[in-house]
Every structure is written in structure tokens, then in C-alpha cells.
Amino acid sequence: MNAMPPPGDPATEPAAVTEAAQQSPPLTPTRETLHYAVRNPKLLIGLAVVAVLLLTGLVGPLLLDDADPNAYSGPQAAPPDGEHWFGTTSFGQDVFGQFVHGLRATFLVGVIGGGIAAMIAMLVGFFAGYRGGWVDEVLTMFTNIVLVIPSLAVLLIVNAYLGVRSVPVQGLFIGLTSWPWAARAIRAQTFSLRTRDFVDLARLSGSRTWKIIFREIAPNMSSYLFMTFILLFGGSILIASSLDFIGLGPTDGVSLGLMLQSAQQWSALQLGLWWWFVPPGVGITAVVGALYVANVGLDEVFNPKLRES
Template sequence: MRASLLTSWKVRFGLGVLGLFVLLAIFGPWINRVLLGVDPRANDIGAIASPPSTAHLLGTTQFGQDVLAQTIAGARGSMLVGVLAAGIGTLIAIAVGVPAGYFGGSVDNALNFLTNLFLVMPVLPLILIVAGYVQGTGMWVIALIIGLFGWSGGARTLRAQALSLSSRDFVLAMRMLGEPHRRLIFCEVLPHLSGWISAMFLHGMIGGVLAEAGLAFLGISDSGSISWGTMIQSAQQQSAVLRGFWWWFVPPGLCIALIGTAATLVNFGVDELSNPKLRLARRSVVARTRRAPRPATAGGETR
């Protein structure tokens, strides 16, 4: 499966786009400082709300700030929130959902009660309330809040899958041989959940980026930081849509859409390779296509 992972065009395209944004997040300040020579917070008084040109490739904002430099700088904040929130939520979902499904009994009852408690909570209002009351709501705090309140759905899914795997013959046989639970969970159960966990992480990353953009749009974010959400919020405050400044809000919105598309394609590719039913179905379709008779021409010859 690992060898054929990169043969899927969905995975290659998705990983390429995600890798591009990761590189922008890591080397964004260096690109702005060395390659572009532009400070994303600097104001160019001679180019106020100017459209894209040779001097400013993506135009400038109402305050004369370069949109390209801000888009590159905003990749770090948005990707940090998305990856960190997805990592926190995925780890909590694994720590709660897998033991609940594997052990069952009282462990399942306690952990399932915790999952149901977070599952019925209104996540978005809670995030808004907590983020509004926490002092110094920076990117790390936003990611922590999103991750802590966004794990319950994934935990429920992992619990159901672990509950099914714990009753399989190979797990029961290894239990009878005296294998410790720790080895069974990490070496037998979790590898079979790799597709679900990767899909959960990618879904959490998309949700983290969108949640950060939504919180910044509502003004619940660090005003001193630059992210795609703060760019959209600033454009909304200055009525960029009504004034026709499309170059101000389209780049950050397009970056968010590209991350969502790339993560979805990677998820589809991993699911096709990790799910035996989908893999066999794809092979059977290819085999039937190769065995299909070619259409005959008017003279009776086949093409």
C-alpha cells in the first residue's frame, strides 16, 4: 500500500498542494524579506487599494499593504492552527475512542459517556465563548480550543471500528496466546485504523483552517497576527466586496479552498488504497476495461 500510495494522482496532487503551503508557512518570512523585499505590514502610501500590477503582483489593500506578502505571511498562521488543531483532536479521539471499543465494559461506558457529552455540546458557540473570554487569544490558543472541542465525532467513529476489530479472529487468537493489550492495540488494531485516522486528521485540518478564518472574521483572534482569516476580516471591515477590491479577499479565500480540495483528494486516495473493498473494486473495473471487446469498424475489422 505504501509503494502504490504515490501512484494515485489524487494523492500526488493533494500532497503537492499541501507541501507548497507547508513550505510557504515555513519559509514565508524569508520569501517576503529576501525574494520579494516587502514587509506585509508596511504601508505604501503611493499605492492605496491599487489593483494587481508589476509593482504589487496581487495589488494592495486599503492601507497600502501588499496582498501577496500578506497571503504568504498568512499561510503560517492558518496552517499552524489547522495542523495543531487536527493533531490535538486526532490524538484525543484515538486516546478515547480506541480503548473504549477495544476493552468494552465499564471502560467503554465511562469513555462513551465523555464522548457523548462533548458530542451534544454546541461546539461553535462554546469556541466563541471560550475564545472570547481567554486573554491573549493567539494562534496557539485558537488551535488548542478548536482541538479540544472537535474530537468527539472522530472518537465515536474509532470506537465503532475498534469494537469490530476487537472481536475479529486474529485479535481473539492473540489474546488467547497471552499477548499484552498494549501490543494488540498498537500493533494489531491501530494499523487497521490508519485510513480512518488519516481521514480524521485531514478533516480536522480543514476544520481548523475554516474555524480560524471564521473566528478571525468575527473578530475573535489576535489582531496583531496575520492569517488568511484576518485578511478576510479586514477586507470585510473596509467593504472590499462593495468597492470592487476583489484582489484583497480572493487570494486568501482561494488558498483556503485549495487546502480543502487538496486534503480531500489525499483522503480519497488513502481511502482507496487502505480499504480492501475499494482497492479490489478498482482493480476489477480496470480488469473489465482491459477485457472489454473493441468496437468493430464498418469493414468488420476491429480497431
């Protein structure tokens, strides 16, 4: 009689058990998000461009010999060379020095304007969507009023009458006028989450409104809120650049939009001084474009229906 194979012999184990043992354990939500994030080319390229430009704006001014970007430091209208990487303006100002200082101002106005707009949008959207009733009606009416007001016209009037304009003040007014569309979107998302079981459980346990909103609802919208901030960040930069280009930018500094305005005012295009207006134009396009590309990548990471792999 043939001897029975010993227990645990792979030949006697079911194929399903062997295959299950070879499979890797399921990924947690955080690890799954990171798994797709590091494999998304749009997100990686967008973040890389933003990181390079941000590092240039932070470190670049520290490496310059002259702290004043508007100082006269070389021959007039000189093309790029080893001493002046981006050439000089018609007044002998170093374009590279203005560019790195302008990048810093661009990111600063984006952070201030986008951050203020995001905070107002979250407060209005969360409380309107969760509380409903008369609270929702009042906040929605206020949002619609601000939404129909021509924000650019308001910014033009405010900036025109300000004696001294700075980047923080500019970011403040941009943030106070660019939040309504985000508030409406957050309200709609909150309205769909307030009837979920975990929210009902928190409500029955006696938690206060603000705790339910910021401990239960907001974490479940974290990816959406982050993408909303990116859009508000890029929008603030575009609005600030528009104000700068028409001469209503900061009066005590330099920005990429002011560089374009100065180049246009002193006929850089007609004189063939391409190195004066190309860097700030490319800088604005690169920052905003990279932010929107990264936002598309994040949407693909957080939305399983859009994932390619």
C-alpha cells in the same frame, strides 16, 4: 529412431509452467499500496496542491523584505504589479506578504487542532472499543456529552474573553472540541477488531492493554487513522477561518480568515479591491478542498472495492 529432446527443452515443458515463470512475483501490501497511490489522480493532485501551498507558507515569509505583514509598504489600494504581486490594501499593506504569513498560520492551526483532536479521539476510541463494559459506557457518555455541546458557541465565548489570542491557543481549543465524531468512529472500528485471532493471541500471551492497542490494533487501522486526521485537519482550518472572519482570530498575527475579515470591514468588495479578498478566499478553499480530494484518493487506494484499476 528419432532422438528424444534434451531435458529442459521449452517444447517439452508444460504451458502452465512457462506462463507462471513469465508472471511477476506478487506485490507485498506496502508495494501494492504504493502501486495504486502513484496511479490515483485525486491523491496526486490533492497532495500536489497542499505541498505547493505549504511550501509557499514556509518559504514565502523568508523571501520578503519586511518581516511584518501588517507594515505599510506601498501606495494605498494599488492593484497587483511587479512590486506588489497581489496589490496593496487601503492602508498600503502588501497583500502578498499577508497571504504567505496567513498560509503559515492556516497550516499551523490545522496541525495543532487536528493533531490534538486526533490524539484525544484515538485514546477515547481505542480504550472504549477494546475494554468495553463500564469503561466503554463512561467514555461513550463523555463523548456524547461533548458531541451535543455546541462547539462553535463554546469557541465564540472562550475567544471573546481571552485577552490575547494566538494561533496555538486557537488550535488548542479547536482540538479540545472537535474530536467526538472521530472517537465514535474509531471505537466502532476497534470493537470489530478486538475479537480477531491476533488480538486474542496477544491477550493470552499476557500483553498489557496499551500494548495490545498500540501494537496490534492501531497498526491495522493506520490507513483509517490517517484519513481521520486529514478530515480533522481540514475541519480545524474551517473552524479557525470562521472565528477569524467574525473578528475572534489571533490578536498578535495575521491569518487568511483575518484578511477576509479586514477586507469585509473596510468595504473591499464595494470599492472594487478584488485583490484584497480573492487571494485569502482562494487559499482557504484550495487548502481544504485539496485535503478532501486527497482523502477521497486515499480511500480509493486503501479500499480495493473503490479502485478503478
